[in-house]
Amino acid sequence: MDSHENQRPLNEPETNQTLSFTSKLKKAFAFYILPLLILFLAISLTLNNTNYYKTQLLKHTFSSNPNLFQTIFALLSPTQQKPRIKQSPKPISKPPYCVLWMAPFLSGGGYSSESWSYILALHEHIKNSSFKLAIDHHGDLESVEFWEGLPGPTKNLAVELYNTECTMSNKTLVICHSEPGAWYPPLFETSPCPPGVYQNFKAVIGRTMFETDRVNSEHVKRCNRMDYVWVPTEFHVSTFVESGVDPSKVVKIVQPIDVKFFDPLEYKPLNLHSVESLVIGGPTRRPKSNSEFVFLSVFKWEYRKGWDVLLKAYLEEFSGVDGVALYLLTNPYHTDSDFGNKIVEFVENSGLEKPVTGWAPVYVIDSHIDQIDLPRLYKAADAFVLPSRGEGWGRPIVEAMAMSLPVIATNWSGPTEYMTEENSYPLPPERMSEVTEGPFRGHLWAEPSVGKLRVLMRRVMNNIEEAKARGKKAREDMIRKYSPDIVANILTDHIQKILEKSDE
Ligand SMILES: *[C@@H]1O[C@H](CO)[C@@H](O)[C@H](O)[C@H]1NC(C)=O
Ligand SMILES: *[C@@H]1O[C@H](CO)[C@@H](O)[C@H](O)[C@H]1NC(C)=O
Numbered sequence: 001m002d003s004h005e006n007q008r009p010l011n012e013p014e015t016n017q018t019l020s021f022t023s024k025l026k027k028a029f030a031f032y033i034l035p036l037l038i039l040f041l042a043i044s045l046t047l048n049n050t051n052y053y054k055t056q057l058l059k060h061t062f063s064s065n066p067n068l069f070q071t072i073f074a075l076l077s078p079t080q081q082k083p084r085i086k087q088s089p090k091p092i093s094k095p096p097y098c099v100l101w102m103a104p105f106l107s108g109g110g111y112s113s114e115s116w117s118y119i120l121a122l123h124e125h126i127k128n129s130s131f132k133l134a135i136d137h138h139g140d141l142e143s144v145e146f147w148e149g150l151p152g153p154t155k156n157l158a159v160e161l162y163n164t165e166c167t168m169s170n171k172t173l174v175i176c177h178s179e180p181g182a183w184y185p186p187l188f189e190t191s192p193c194p195p196g197v198y199q200n201f202k203a204v205i206g207r208t209m210f211e212t213d214r215v216n217s218e219h220v221k222r223c224n225r226m227d228y229v230w231v232p233t234e235f236h237v238s239t240f241v242e243s244g245v246d247p248s249k250v251v252k253i254v255q256p257i258d259v260k261f262f263d264p265l266e267y268k269p270l271n272l273h274s275v276e277s278l279v280i281g282g283p284t285r286r287p288k289s290n291s292e293f294v295f296l297s298v299f300k301w302e303y304r305k306g307w308d309v310l311l312k313a314y315l316e317e318f319s320g321v322d323g324v325a326l327y328l329l330t331n332p333y334h335t336d337s338d339f340g341n342k343i344v345e346f347v348e349n350s351g352l353e354k355p356v357t358g359w360a361p362v363y364v365i366d367s368h369i370d371q372i373d374l375p376r377l378y379k380a381a382d383a384f385v386l387p388s389r390g391e392g393w394g395r396p397i398v399e400a401m402a403m404s405l406p407v408i409a410t411n412w413s414g415p416t417e418y419m420t421e422e423n424s425y426p427l428p429p430e431r432m433s434e435v436t437e438g439p440f441r442g443h444l445w446a447e448p449s450v451g452k453l454r455v456l457m458r459r460v461m462n463n464i465e466e467a468k469a470r471g472k473k474a475r476e477d478m479i480r481k482y483s484p485d486i487v488a489n490i491l492t493d494h495i496q497k498i499l500e501k502s503d504e
């Protein structure tokens, strides 16, 4: 590790431990009936004191800013609290090592869903390995709505892994899964990752990615402070190394997709009419069929996602008599959520001419879709389209592919890792363009072509058999290359190798 300047020691253990322990007792008193409290005390007292302090020290670091995890777990029903008590003595026995995965588990954003995909994959896979898994929230704001929409088993697992304790020692490997600006010392307020000095652990790994052609110098510096930097694609390996990240630290670990959860055979389509708002155009029907051909796009409302390109291509190519519909599931990104008006405004200012047969309809899905309902949303679509300018991995793209949908997405950055002419419709970028706003001004990303997108959208709609075949191949490729057990194998191999390395 190079830079020491910014590292500060943890808070003094003794006083804080007492505090943390007392407040724990108070909480317990508030939530459990007396026998349970006695059980809790009995177990706590049987704990080896040294180990207890060590594990509590680490836990306390997490607790310095109460986060949603803590709030949620304080409010959970006693049935979910019980395992916590019973499990606390266990970690002292085997397995000997601990992997602490810190990520924005509760934010519901891109890093959030991908961190869950790793955790769920690993959890299934490490039953018999030399390390246990612990998690904590870090790196982004928390969303209660997202937590509430998680499947029950995922919530239970979150509780279990959050309550698993790692020691601050060479037995613990820390993974900071977030944008480098969140790594210690963070550039914004978030729980510290790693929790304490970098050298206190067996290794500290930064797991990150980026959406432009380079990594800025601040982030390069932060990457090089890590022992390893995990990135999901070849695109990132080359852009990170070209930007100055130490090549010996950069490791490609692809991202898993839960092909059992995203399995088209398991779901009935969501009734789109129950969640949509019509923004422009009117409902249309395909001739000979009773329904419209549904294009779906899922994205955060930001320029990078190319929603402008999508609207232009769709509205130029189709009109009110084509029997198509475009559904946008979008959420705010530093904006308000009045997407309907934003779209109308965009169309008015775009110089697009309204077809004589009327606009092809555009719908915004403006009610919150729980994670658990996402597969049904994909199931309700005939094709997925996302002409974005740059992607880290592109989770909605692989989710759609796992759901056997034909996918049209820009063939640049992260998605080049998994998109082929056989399993999707790669949209070639027209040229590179400069990022003009925000902290990454001056970087380059791809400019997708409106004309080529029109051609591909029309092609998917007119060649249903070809589109279905590509969708089928998409699911096969997702299962073969990115299913949780395959990625978990890759992950555990890397983790095992690091753990087995002797300390210098
Ligand atoms: C667990 O691992 C040990 C040694 O690596 C092996 O001997 C044993 O068969 C494994 N058990 C299971 C259930 O996989
Ligand atoms: C997609 O991009 C990759 C990487 O630039 C390239 O190798 C591949 O040929 C492209 N595929 C298509 C279908 O254009």
Ligand SMILES: *[C@@H]1O[C@H](CO)[C@@H](O)[C@H](O)[C@H]1NC(C)=O
Residues within 6 Å of the ligand: 170, 171, 502, 503
């Ligand atoms: C971990 O550190 C201890 C001393 O703190 C040392 O005795 C031990 O050998 C180290 N373990 C490994 C696996 O390097």
